[in-house]
Amino acid sequence: MAAPNIVNVTTITGKSATVDLSSTAATAVLSNAASSGKVFKVNSLVVANVDGSVAADITIGFYSQDDIGGTATEIVSTVSVPADASLVVIDKNSFLYLEEDRSLGATAGAANDLKVVVSYEEIS
Amino acid sequence: MSRKWPGSLITKTKVTPAGPLEGGAASGVWTLAEALQWTGKELWPIAGNTFTPVIFIAGTIKIAGVSGRAYTISQVNPSTTGNAADWADITTGLSLASNTPVGCSSSTRAVWGVTDVSPYDAIEYIDYSSGGTAAAFGDLLNNFNYTGVGALSSSTRGCWAGGDEASSQDVICYITLASTGNALDFGDPTVARYYMIGMASATRGLFCGGEGGGSKLTTVDYITIASTGNAIDFGDLLQVSLFGAGAANTVTAIVGGGSTNGGDSGIIDVIQERTIASTGDFTDFGDLSEALRGLAAASSSTRVLFSGGTTAASSANAPYLDVIQYVTIASAGNAVDFGDLLQPTTALASASAVQGNL
Numbered sequence: 282m283a284a285p286n287i288v289n290v291t292t293i294t295g296k297s298a299t300v301d302l303s304s305t306a307a308t309a310v311l312s313n314a315a316s317s318g319k320v321f322k323v324n325s326l327v328v329a330n331v332d333g334s335v336a337a338d339i340t341i342g343f344y345s346q347d348d349i350g351g352t353a354t355e356i357v358s359t360v361s362v363p364a365d366a367s368l369v370v371i372d373k374n375s376f377l378y379l380e381e382d383r384s385l386g387a388t389a390g391a392a393n394d395l396k397v398v399v400s401y402e403e404i405s
Numbered sequence: 406m407s408r409k410w411p412g413s414l415i416t417k418t419k420v421t422p423a424g425p426l427e428g429g430a431a432s433g434v435w436t437l438a439e440a441l442q443w444t445g446k447e448l449w450p451i452a453g454n455t456f457t458p459v460i461f462i463a464g465t466i467k468i469a470g471v472s473g474r475a476y477t478i479s480q481v482n483p484s485t486t487g488n489a490a491d492w493a494d495i496t497t498g499l500s501l502a503s504n505t506p507v508g509c510s511s512s513t514r515a516v517w518g519v520t521d522v523s524p525y526d527a528i529e530y531i532d533y534s535s536g537g538t539a540a541a542f543g544d545l546l547n548n549f550n551y552t553g554v555g556a557l558s559s560s561t562r563g564c565w566a567g568g569d570e571a572s573s574q575d576v577i578c579y580i581t582l583a584s585t586g587n588a589l590d591f592g593d594p595t596v597a598r599y600y601m602i603g604m605a606s607a608t609r610g611l612f613c614g615g616e617g618g619g620s621k622l623t624t625v626d627y628i629t630i631a632s633t634g635n636a637i638d639f640g641d642l643l644q645v646s647l648f649g650a651g652a653a654n655t656v657t658a659i660v661g662g663g664s665t666n667g668g669d670s671g672i673i674d675v676i677q678e679r680t681i682a683s684t685g686d687f688t689d690f691g692d693l694s695e696a697l698r699g700l701a702a703a704s705s706s707t708r709v710l711f712s713g714g715t716t717a718a719s720s721a722n723a724p725y726l727d728v729i730q731y732v733t734i735a736s737a738g739n740a741v742d743f744g745d746l747l748q749p750t751t752a753l754a755s756a757s758a759v760q761g762n763l
Contacts, residue, residue, distance in 0.1 A: 327434065336427040336450040360440065363422060363431030363450035368440060390452050 284320040284381050290404050297400045302389035311399050312347045312384035321379035322402040326371040328387070329396045330362040337362055338390030341370050343377070349386035362395060371399075422448040424535040425492070448537050458533065459483045459703045461712050461746060462508055462517055463495045464753025467725060478531065478539070479747045481729065483705040483759065488744040489712075489729065493536040495529060507556045508701075508756040509563030511582040512763050515756035516563050518545050518554055528580065528588065533758045543587040546578035555601030557610040558582065559630040560763045566594050566601055566612045566626075566636070573597040573617040577628065577636065592635040595626045600667075602646060602660055604653035604704075605630060606681040607762045611639060611658050613687075614646045621645045621666060627684070640686040643677040648718070650702035652709045653681060654761025657734050659690060659709045662697040669717045672696040676732060676740065691739040694730050699751035704761035708733055710743060713750040725749035734761065 285291075300310050313321050328339045338359040345351030356377075362368045371377060379385065379401070389395045419433030422443050429450035431443070443449035459481050466475040476496075479489035495517075508517040513534065519527040526545040531537075545554075545565060554568030565588065566577040575597035578588035594601070598617025603610065612626045623645055626636035642660065649663025658679045665671035674697065678690040693700075693711060700714030712729045727749040730740040746753075 334428050336429070336452040336454075338452040357437060359452075360437070361427075361444075361449060361451045361454075363429060364427075365430060365432040366450075367434040369434060369436045372436065 283318070285318065285405055287320065287404055292403075292405045294403045295400070296403050297398060300387065300397045302387055302392070302395040302397065304392050305389055307342070307349055307353070307386045307388045309349045310341070310385045310387050310397050311379060311401065312349070313379045313381055314347050315382035317381050319381070319403055319405040322404060323371055323377050323379055323385070323399060324373050324402065325369065325398075325400045326385070327367050327369050327398050328362055329367040329398070330364055330394055331396055332364055332391070332394040334364050335391070335394070336364055337394040339368065339370075339395055340388040342386045342388070344384040344386055347382050347384045349384050353386060359390065422450060424448055424537045425451050425454055426534070426536060427452050427454050429535075446537075458758035459705070459710060460492060460515060460756050461489060461701060461703075461750070462515070462754040462756065464701075464713060464750040465699075465725070466748050466750050475748070475750060475753070477747060481710070481744065483703070483708050483710055483731070483757065486743045489746050491747060493531055493538065495539045496541075507554055507565065508754040509556050509558035509582065510756035510758060510760050511558070511560050512758050514582055515758075516542055516558075516580065516582055517754050517756065518556065518565055530585070542585045543580065546576055546588045546590055547574075553599030553601070553615070555603035555612050555615070557603030557605040557612070557630075558760070559605055559607060559610070562630050564591055564603070564610055564628065564630065566603065567597065567615060567617075568599045573599055579633070591633045592628065594636045595638050596622065596624055598622060598624070600647045602649055602651040602663075604651040604658050605762050606653060606655050609681050611653075611679075611681065612636060613651060613658075613660055614642050614649070614663070616647055616667065621647060625679075625687070639684045640679065643687045643689060644673060644675055645671075646673070646677075648698035650700045650711060652702040652704035652757075652761070654704055654706050654734050656680060656682070658687075659702070659704075659732065659734060660687065661702060661709075661711050661740070662693050662700050662714060664698045669719050672698050672716065678737065690737045691732060693740050694728060694742070697726065701753045701755035703755035703757040704734070705757065705759045706761045707735065710755075711740060712755065713746055713753050715751040718751070725751045
């Protein structure tokens with residue numbers, strides 16, 4: 282099923298998702314399955330460093346397949362998030378569409394320090 | 406008060422980033438653009454950026470082939486080897502191009518005198534815990550051109566002596582490193598002179614060599630850092646070392662390079678040493694990688710690092726070195742390669758948070 286034409290959609294649902302980056306491996310933040318018939322408009326993606334004393338690096342990738350498959354194109358790469366700080370990687374001035382069979386992934390420089398909140402519209 | 410951000414997020418008040426070390430605080434929610442702005446100012450905390458405790462401060466560099474001033478402070482870890490990394494900046498417009506190192510240090514703060522640009526007597530400092538850009542500390546004693554001043558420090562006091570190519574000052578002044586403010590009178594060196602090299606054990610400071618009264622001197626004075634008073638004769642250098650550099654641990658003073666006559670023909674590669682606790686003359690320790698002047702020296706408890714310098718100061722095409730080399734204080738011998746400065750530099754200063762006498 283193809284992604285919907287967004288001038289003629291039937292449903293727009295606001296959603297949010299959270300991911301705790303408990304390892305330094307790439308972790309799926311948001312995935313749009315192949316043939317979902319949906320497109321996700323990602324309005325914001327915020328990375329918070331919950332460690333109170335040490336900065337941690339974050340890399341956010343736009344993956345060419347769902348479930349962080351295929352090739353990653355970095356939106357930000359090893360950007361340092363200071364202790365007790367949050368970094369706005371995506372906001373409404375730089376939103377992106379996540380089409381079918383695409384995903385967003387996050388890679389932390391340190392385990393258990395970074396948490397990601399993504400807010401998006403599921404359009405079908 | 407809350408504020409609305411581009412991502413429609415309501416955030417708490419942001420805290421200005423304190424510095425580029427990974428432990429620096431930067432509470433709040435930041436956009437990538439803001440993060441990049443602070444990164445450009447070298448104040449955004451960087452993961453993995455832990456402070457390595459020997460720093461090399463400013464100096465003279467070649468800019469498009471012409472000598473110019475550097476404002477960068479770089480850092481290395483003296484217990485390993487490797488190239489220097491960018492860490493912080495001195496205040497733009499000031500300079501350390503004095504041909505002698507002028508830095509002092511406690512375990513938490515580096516302090517240096519700004520010597521050859523007006524107002525000549527400025528003192529700047531930077532705390533090892535922060536980085537960023539240096540701040541004003543106070544003024545050196547009197548208001549003369551401190552070019553050629555020598556510096557040393559204990560864990561609590563920093564001292565500068567002599568200086569002034571025109572008038573050979575007989576001044577020793579001091580500061581309390583932990584408290585910003587103007588320097589106070591300490592006493593007088595045994596001979597009024599400039600281009601002295603300073604270093605210290607935990608209790609005793611040495612001011613070595615220099616030039617005064619038309620003579621190139623091997624004179625070494627000592628002071629007891631905790632007690633103000635005039636300097637006392639200690640002994641003599643093995644060789645005159647104008648524009649050389651020195652450092653020490655709790656036991657041994659090391660002096661490297663310099664010029665025996667102040668000119669290019671007298672530049673030497675000699676490293677000389679002396680036990681600080683007993684008065685007497687310096688003896689041969691080893692050689693630098695080549696004959697150098699305008700270098701800097703900093704110590705840990707076991708090593709002295711020499712950095713930068715030039716082989717021919719009077720030449721318009723004088724080559725500046727980016728070499729960092731070191732000696733192991735307990736074992737006399739030649740200096741070996743440590744790594745590279747950010748760029749070829751001469752007339753730089755240095756400081757060490759693990760200075761060998763702390």
